[in-house]
Amino acid sequence: MNLLNLPVGxxxxxxxxxxxxxxxDKSGLIEELLESTGTKVTLITRxxxxxxxxxxxxxxxxxxxxxxxxxxxxxxxxxxxxxxxxEWLNQWPTVxxxxxxxxxxxxxxxxxxxxxxxxxxxxxxxxxxxxDRITEFxxxxxxxxxxxxxxxxxxxxxxxxxxxxxxxxxxxxxILLIDEYDVPVAKANSHGYYNExxxxxxxxxxxxxxxxxxxxxxxxxxxxxxxxxxxxxxNNFVSDSxxxxxxxxxxxxxxxEVDRIIIDAAIEDKAGSIKExxxxxxxxKFDVYCPWDVMNYLLELQRNPNAKPVSYWKNTSDxxxxxxxxxxxxxxxxxxxxTLMAGGCIIQRIDESLTYxxxxxxxxxxxxxxxxxxxxxxxxxxxxxxxLQNGELALMIPNAEIKEIFETxxxxxxxxxxxxxxxxxxxxxxWSGDSEKLTSEMTTLLRKTISYHDYKEDFYHAFLAGIFTGxxxxxxxxxxxxxxxxxxxxxxxxxxRVAIFEAKYTKSLNSMECECNNALxxxxxxxxxxxxxDDYDQILCYGISFFKKRCMVKKK
Numbered sequence: 001m002n003l004l005n006l007p008v009g010x011x012x013x014x015x016x017x018x019x020x021x022x023x024x025d026k027s028g029l030i031e032e033l034l035e036s037t038g039t040k041v042t043l044i045t046r047x048x049x050x051x052x053x054x055x056x057x058x059x060x061x062x063x064x065x066x067x068x069x070x071x072x073x074x075x076x077x078x079x080x081x082x083x084x085x086x087e088w089l090n091q092w093p094t095v096x097x098x099x100x101x102x103x104x105x106x107x108x109x110x111x112x113x114x115x116x117x118x119x120x121x122x123x124x125x126x127x128x129x130x131x132d133r134i135t136e137f138x139x140x141x142x143x144x145x146x147x148x149x150x151x152x153x154x155x156x157x158x159x160x161x162x163x164x165x166x167x168x169x170x171x172x173x174x175i176l177l178i179d180e181y182d183v184p185v186a187k188a189n190s191h192g193y194y195n196e197x198x199x200x201x202x203x204x205x206x207x208x209x210x211x212x213x214x215x216x217x218x219x220x221x222x223x224x225x226x227x228x229x230x231x232x233x234x235n236n237f238v239s240d241s242x243x244x245x246x247x248x249x250x251x252x253x254x255x256x257e258v259d260r261i262i263i264d265a266a267i268e269d270k271a272g273s274i275k276e277x278x279x280x281x282x283x284x285k286f287d288v289y290c291p292w293d294v295m296n297y298l299l300e301l302q303r304n305p306n307a308k309p310v311s312y313w314k315n316t317s318d319x320x321x322x323x324x325x326x327x328x329x330x331x332x333x334x335x336x337x338x339t340l341m342a343g344g345c346i347i348q349r350i351d352e353s354l355t356y357x358x359x360x361x362x363x364x365x366x367x368x369x370x371x372x373x374x375x376x377x378x379x380x381x382x383x384x385x386x387x388l389q390n391g392e393l394a395l396m397i398p399n400a401e402i403k404e405i406f407e408t409x410x411x412x413x414x415x416x417x418x419x420x421x422x423x424x425x426x427x428x429x430x431w432s433g434d435s436e437k438l439t440s441e442m443t444t445l446l447r448k449t450i451s452y453h454d455y456k457e458d459f460y461h462a463f464l465a466g467i468f469t470g471x472x473x474x475x476x477x478x479x480x481x482x483x484x485x486x487x488x489x490x491x492x493x494x495x496x497r498v499a500i501f502e503a504k505y506t507k508s509l510n511s512m513e514c515e516c517n518n519a520l521x522x523x524x525x526x527x528x529x530x531x532x533x534d535d536y537d538q539i540l541c542y543g544i545s546f547f548k549k550r551c552m553v554k555k556k
Contacts, residue, residue, distance in 0.1 A: 001305055002266045008299050013057040017072040022264075024257050024291075027078035029055055029250040030062055033218065034084055040236035041208050043181075043219045045352075046283075047242075047374030049292035049313060050251045052220040056096060056179045059218060063175045064094040092215060093166040093174045095159070097121050100180035107193035110184060114200065115148045118158050122146035125162065131169050138165060156203025163213040173215035176207065182221035185230070189356035198356075202230055209233045223372055226353040241352050242283040242372070243393070252281060252288035265298055277309035280398030281377045290374075293401060313374075314405045323413055333363060334414070334450055341406050341452035345379050345396040347388065371395055375402060407452075414450050415466070421445060423471060430499050431492070433540055435555040442467070442544075442551050457505050460546045464488050464503055497538035500528050505546045512545045512552045519543030520556050 007021035016023050033042065046052055061069045062078070067090050073079050101117060104110030122145045129139060138161065144150045145158050154161075163174040181201075188197035208217055208231065224239055231237060240247050253261070258279075262271050278293040296312040336346045348367040359365050370376045371393070379394040388394065397403050426441035428434075445467065451459045465477045465488050474491040488501040502523050504515040520543035523529065529539045541556035 001301060002264060003302055004265055004298065006295055006299050006302070008295050011053040011057060013054060013061050014067075014069070014072060016054075024253060024261070025076050026051065026055060026250045027058065027062075027073060027076040029247060030059065030078045030088075031081055031084060032247055032250070033059075033216075034088060036238070038236065039216065039238045040214065041217045041219065041231075041234055042238050042240060043221070043224060043231075044240045044247060044251070045221050045224045045242070045372065046251045047372070048222055049290060050288075050374075051291050052251065053098065053100075053179050055250060056098075056177050056218065056220060059175075059177055060094055060096040062089060063092045064096075065090055065092055065170060065172075066094075091172075093170045093172055094177065095121070095162060095166070095174055096177040096179070097159075098179035100183050102184040103187045105191055107188070107196045110188060110191075110193065110197060111200065114184065115145075115150060115155060118145055118150070118155060119148040122158075122162070125166070128165050128169055131165075133168055134165060152200070156200060156206070159204055159207035160211060160213075163207060163211060167213035174213055175215050176217040178217065178219045180221060181205075181219050181230075182223050182225055185225065185356055186223070189359070194357055198230065202232060205231055205234070208237075210235070223354055223369075224352050226355045229355045239352075242281075243350070243352060243378070244284065246284075248283035248286045248288065252283065252286075253291050253294055254286055254288060255279075258289050258294065261294065261298065265301070267298075267301060270301065273309050277400045280402075281374070282380050282398075287380070290401075309400070311401045311404050313401060314409060333366065334447065336367075337406070337410065337450055338452045340376070340395070340397050341403065341450070342454075343397075345384065345394045347386075347392055348395050349389070349391045350393050351391070367395065374398075375405070411450055414448065417448065421448060423467065426467065427471070430490070430540065430542075431495075431497060431538075433555050435542065435553045438542070439551060439553040442553060443549070446546075446551060447549050455505065455546070455548050457503075460503055460505050461487055464501055464544070495538075496536050497540070498532050498536045499540045499542065500532075501542050501544060502528070503544045503546065507547075509547050509550070512547050512550065515545035516543045516552045516554045519545065520554055523556055 004022040005020060007016045007023070010016055010021065015021075036042075044052065061067055061072060069090055073085070073089065079085065097117065099114070099117065102110055102114045104113055122142065126146065128134065129142060134142070141150065141154050141161060142165070144154055145161075150158065159176065163176060166174045184197050184201055185194060188194045207214070210233075224241060242248070258274065262268055262274070274289075274294060274297065278297070279287065279289045281288040281290065290313060293312045297307070297309055300307045339346055346367070349364050350371055351364060351368045352372065354365060354368060359369065367376070371378070375397075376395045377398040379396050384394040386394070397406060423441070423445070426438065426445065429437035429441055446463065449463060453459065461477070465475055468475045468488075468490045474493065476489040476491070477487070487503045490499040490501070492498065500523060502519040504519045506512055506515045520541070523541045523543065529541055532539050543554045543556070545552045
């Protein structure tokens with residue numbers, strides 16, 4: 001294997017180029033953006049870890065009049081366009097700000113972080129205060145913001161003020177680059193101060209509306225928050241998303257780029273596993289790999305040539321919004337998740353313009369979120385030729401990495417949600433011998449769980465044991481001991497009682513009662529209850545049969 005100088009975790013373009021790190025040339029993005037300079041504002045939405053911040057850093061280094069970046073772009077694709085380089089390379093005042101650090105458990109904390117981000121930005125431009133053309137009014141507000149003491153009104157107008165002063169200083173309009181614009185409102189929605197933060201962010205985004213000091217702006221984020229919610233009144237606004245885009249090849253790695261990486265690293269034998277684990281995203285017409293995963297796995301292979309692919313992506317994404325949907329999940333959602341996890345696809349209407357305060361207003365929003373944040377991707381046109389209604393997509397899990405996330409994280413969320421469900425009526429039915437009520441309660445709980453491996457016996461056994469685990473009972477699961485032991489025994493030692501369960505699963509609805517009777521007969525034939533007669537006052541024996549999301553319980 002060839003050792004490459006990999007920039008894992010580095011999103012600063014200058015650092016990558018100046019330190020001769022391995023770099024996949026994405027400078028064609030610059031030409032694409034400059035081909036549409038009539039577009040005042042371009043919003044680029046992609047899942048996290050698909051290279052948005054690095055792309056924005058590249059744009060900053062290319063345009064910023066304060067920098068000398070010619071050497072960084074030598075031999076890159078954009079250098080072939082000498083006309084564009086002569087007009088744009090380090091020729092324009094440029095503001096680059098990222099909101100990814102704006103977070104807090106309450107509005108005060110998050111707002112404090114926002115003022116610090118703005119203070120850091122303003123401190124980069126302190127030289128502007130030496131310009132004699134700046135007014136005392138502007139100087140006062142500039143100083144307040146640079147010190148982190150700006151009023152809320154001054155904070156909301158901070159980007160308008162900065163672009164205005166910069167145009168005045170340089171005699172040219174300003175290029176504005178805003179990275180991770182949606183992080184503050186996403187965090188706010190998770191912690192309960194959405195309206196307050198949305199109001200502030202709407203104020204900041206007024207720099208995009210009829211701003212005579214603006215040359216053009218590029219904004220990146222994970223979600224396209226509805227225009228009327230945050231970009232009110234913004235004209236010449238173009239959205240570039242994973243569904244409809246001319247820029248998809250610049251975010252993520254396309255197949256030709258991965259092929260080159262594999263050759264450069266001399267890991268041709270790993271090509272199949274890299275594709276299985278990290279490919280599978282379909283952005284527009286492009287088949288895309290997650291670059292974060294590919295580079296992390298490449299780094300791990302340099303340390304250990306026998307390393308197996310693992311999930312690097314799940315620990316980098318904010319799952320709070322996805323997690324919040326689980327508590328709203330009904331039977332329809334669980335059925336679709338089971339289809340996806342079994343390798344199938346679902347047909348779903350997708351809304352790319354969401355507002356966080358209405359996320360839970362419909363099931364469609366859950367699938368839109370999963371799609372837009374990278375948990376699902378659209379099925380390639382080569383594999384799905386069915387008819388779709390306007391706004392519908394055929395969705396699937398993109399690769400082995402995301403499938404593993406579903407099999408672990410999402411399943412655990414459903415288990416946690418099920419455990420929160422009040423099981424007192426179920427427990428009462430167990431100890432009172434009410435098999436009819438027990439059938440009803442268990443069926444309800446069963447429909448809250450997820451199975452995606454054809455409802456095998458192991459699934460039902462784990463489900464049965466899990467009902468009582470963590471509820472104050474001692475649970476003994478003896479299935480692994482083979483013949484002569486019942487499936488699950490639940491002990492209530494304080495009250496001197498024990499419940500014995502023997503479970504069967506069937507392949508047809510009509511066989512449920514027969515298998516339930518067989519389970520009761522097995523309890524009798526093998527005398528499961530006998531060993532508890534000396535120690536417990538009450539012994540309850542139940543036979544259960546399962547068929548998909550149904551169960552039948554009978555008491556001996």
